[in-house]
Amino acid sequence: MIYLLSDYSLGAHPKIMQALMDTNMEHTDGYCLDRFSDECTEMIREWVGKPDADIYYFVGGTPCNTTAISAGLRPYEGVITPATGHIYVHETGSIELNGHRQFGMPTPDGKLRPEDIEKALLHHEDEHTVIPKMVYITHPTENGGVYTKAEMTALSECCRKHGLIFYVDGARLGTALTWPTNDLEIEEIADLVDAFYIGGTKIGALFGEALVLVNPEKFDDHFRYMIKRQCALLAKGRLIPVQLKALFEGGKDSLYYELSKKENELAIKLAESVVKAGYKLWLPHQTNQVFVIVPNDKIEELNKEFMFYTWCPYDETNSVIRLVTSWGTTEEDIESLLKAL
Amino acid sequence: MIYLLSDYSLGAHPKIMQALMDTNMEHTDGYCLDRFSDECTEMIREWVGKPDADIYYFVGGTPCNTTAISAGLRPYEGVITPATGHIYVHETGSIELNGHRQFGMPTPDGKLRPEDIEKALLHHEDEHTVIPKMVYITHPTENGGVYTKAEMTALSECCRKHGLIFYVDGARLGTALTWPTNDLEIEEIADLVDAFYIGGTKIGALFGEALVLVNPEKFDDHFRYMIKRQCALLAKGRLIPVQLKALFEGGKDSLYYELSKKENELAIKLAESVVKAGYKLWLPHQTNQVFVIVPNDKIEELNKEFMFYTWCPYDETNSVIRLVTSWGTTEEDIESLLKAL
């Protein structure tokens, strides 16, 4: 069985496993009160160009998003998200568990735009309505789309104009940073947002996301309480920075960039080949997810040998499938698929 | 100042005040454990043709909706509502306080249709997504629209087909029941839904809504705990059934129908007159809310003498105003307005 299902079907990149092995027998305090956390934090601060940022570590995107969002909102405030946003479609009411509304704005392609924010703001009148107070996007989008510098800047300006907190989910951030046409460096993102997270789970780590609060004063000042209350403080907390240090070290020369580039390159090859093979893409391809329109009976056939996600129906006889490349995907995997198509 | 702002700008109809005076010096137990509650419950059961319905009393629509909805849902379930629904736009996150998502479906006119429900159901995939489990509508809609028997039946069938709880907010139910073209009697509504409430606040009472659980087995079996936890159990609980008995007694010959009819008749007169006066209605008029497109400078002028709600911008020079008739509105009020227009 060949996996093009997700970017978290393997364990970790060998260098990350090595880092875990190397530090395994060192005693430290728990809950991210350890030297690895401190070192990783310094490294990330330097990398993103924000020496005063607060940095917190999570085992996954959902606890990270939920904690950050609920630490930024008062009880009667809500968060604006594209209707395709991860918090809206893949986190089962975690935001609502914390009492907050999500304003899920429909978009043609998964990208939020200033006009969507403006539209969401119309929801608010007075004390009878929830106040939209934060903007959430994923970069790249859930469909793989890469925000340009101009787009991200427009969102940022819109947020600042309206007093909204701007938060970016970077579960697959590396694939945006290394996308051929990308014009938005991580330091620039850090300048434009109030908070963002850099995801390790989907780019080579066993797990681990680093939340960067660029403007910590916009979030609850007892942030570690918010993490613990959300059940999201890992006992052996250092496991996250140990991995992320190995992953992020070196900035543009890091393993993170290397693996992200590889995911993108394999995806480009995959996308170009399926088009050559006569298939149509559902969306213009960007980053490591490729959405292809495939006849339903073909999908059934492919399912015997390949693991992938059937995303949505396309028309009566065709559906959209999602093919995801990961750092562990091989050229052979892709050739096998092309042969089978 | 003449009020066309809402249907709750006065106290109560004199007959209701009399009922409160008549019973004022009788001692009873609190929290709706009293003979008035029992009597009112029997009366309502008979009226709606559901001898086994559970009936609970609330001081307002918001606590009633929030309690009913949270008592019908599990933590990971949500409620489908038109995006104009009262719970979505005028109850400030009370549903979210209870941990539930609202699926606010855009509609052209405030009426939910089976296709909107079907669309909302697409949100659900698996344990990563909230399950839409209940359908909420207001009847009449927030824009005053009256569901026909065919429309309400279609919604009911759609809910049953998909295992959804069907709940109707009847804050202004009387105005639907007495609308000239209405073909849907209260017993028929009771047959089609799982629960609904009959509102007193907006039709003559000081306050008071009767929640009718037609199918109580679809709601939490410790319902009074849910009410109390929501801070919604009134100490002198009998004040609600004392009023509602006076209001509902007599079914179609009740004060409730009489006042509702009056509200409708005044609204019809108002709507016809503004059209004659050359104004355009924003929506085809039904029940006691009339939405009129008025030039912005005219609105400013009217504001000096009349209280009403400016609903939304229409275009650059005009806005939509909402004119509401209540049981206390007089022919003179309307004539004054027409003169001023």
Add this chain to the structure above:
Amino acid sequence: MIYLLSDYSLGAHPKIMQALMDTNMEHTDGYCLDRFSDECTEMIREWVGKPDADIYYFVGGTPCNTTAISAGLRPYEGVITPATGHIYVHETGSIELNGHRQFGMPTPDGKLRPEDIEKALLHHEDEHTVIPKMVYITHPTENGGVYTKAEMTALSECCRKHGLIFYVDGARLGTALTWPTNDLEIEEIADLVDAFYIGGTKIGALFGEALVLVNPEKFDDHFRYMIKRQCALLAKGRLIPVQLKALFEGGKDSLYYELSKKENELAIKLAESVVKAGYKLWLPHQTNQVFVIVPNDKIEELNKEFMFYTWCPYDETNSVIRLVTSWGTTEEDIESLLKAL
């Protein structure tokens, strides 16, 4: 049947009903945005000597407590209360619905003391524990006990020393203010606390409690959002200040003081008489609740003619009953009871 069950078994005092009748046909805006609210607020500010206090109106103590407490706490903070406190034993998890812990401190008599607060503070270590951040008491206590000036001052100083918000539930405040040995005037209470509410429901109103935020900066600055989200904003909001104006007008010469005094006097007579009749009181008597130890078979007999609450078992053959006087209790009621004892 004679009621000594509670102080909310009747309607309202005739003067309050008259105030409702007198204002019944006046149109106003809803949700406490009306002249009665403004006037009542000015009156209360003057009465309690706090011209800058924020004042909000509620239909009952539970929504008032829950809103005030959740507007004063961050998600990881909790409230210290005597284990007999109303929020702990009679509000079914409303505080927990809002995500906050209650630290229910055992006391011998229902009175919280600084040492109880100090003990609760030991619960807090770091981000793994809830922070006790507010102190809640009822004055008088749930057992009727009246805090002396010295006691209340000690609590206040303890709260200030530890940065705790001090909130007093005055559901029956009038009976404390008019208790013969009381040495704590309402202006002094206002000086000592951060917030308190003055209850109308149990002293003559149909319903209505006035929440006084003496130090509003310690509570959420979107307080009306917190009220609405808690489902606690009454549509015809003026009904509360209309009643409370009639009740509170005149300060020490008000109907509020008059009715409270009467409740106390009847309770004193009742307590003295039951002692004379050979019964023992469970607690030293204060205010309008009298707790008497009565043989179980006697209780059964009394239940045929009298409504009262059997509070708790005392020993194998006796239980404690609670007898409550209200403004509507008559000398005859008490004599009937004494005869039956």
Add this chain to the structure above:
Amino acid sequence: MIYLLSDYSLGAHPKIMQALMDTNMEHTDGYCLDRFSDECTEMIREWVGKPDADIYYFVGGTPCNTTAISAGLRPYEGVITPATGHIYVHETGSIELNGHRQFGMPTPDGKLRPEDIEKALLHHEDEHTVIPKMVYITHPTENGGVYTKAEMTALSECCRKHGLIFYVDGARLGTALTWPTNDLEIEEIADLVDAFYIGGTKIGALFGEALVLVNPEKFDDHFRYMIKRQCALLAKGRLIPVQLKALFEGGKDSLYYELSKKENELAIKLAESVVKAGYKLWLPHQTNQVFVIVPNDKIEELNKEFMFYTWCPYDETNSVIRLVTSWGTTEEDIESLLKAL
């Protein structure tokens, strides 16, 4: 620096690291929908003698406890715990985030007894009070105490008599199972409770707890939704069962028993030695936590070389320190401490 601070200051036992390495390059589906989860589940079912148990995997005790408890309770229900219970003192309001009260019962030694449960049940009267519906204990207790078969049976019978769900937190279960005087096997625990979890984090794993729902019908039937909503579904879910398989394989001959025994033996040596050295234990010693009364200035001195937790003040000049042995503690560590004492 020598660590006697906790049983989670190291990475994982080498055999567990090896298991992670061995499976690292195998692709699987995420979120515990993988062969390792299935295999581990079968193994645990057999080990605990419950072929029909539902088993779920968590990265830590807090998400496990919070999910299990909130999946067992209705909104107006609460959980009884010793006041020293982990959920009460070290999980920062996670239970309250889910809307549930904790009844923290004071105990002399951290062990809950049937009379404590009975006392908690007195809190419940009617719809004005939270219903205690679940009993939570840790085994061993937070102080290290091991419940005997008779004690655990008495709790179980008390729960069944009162319709309470009985849930056991086994964060350090292995140390109870292997304690010299233990008379309660894991199959017997499984017979007595409704659910329990077997903790890996504190006995050799990087992380990982296996929740065993012995009576899954007492918990929400959409359990995976409850996990995800709690942000507790790990993307690379297999990392937990891969570790737990290596840890639990072999039952009494497993690595889990071996490491637990070692932790106990070291703790016994430590406890006996400090007593010999003239120190007094705070509590009779059981399992891998040793509580010793030490002069405050001595503590200061020890802090220079040893990491441990100062638990609580004992008297004016002494405090209680907690010394914890882990699978990575060495004989030398203990000798160093004894020398320093």
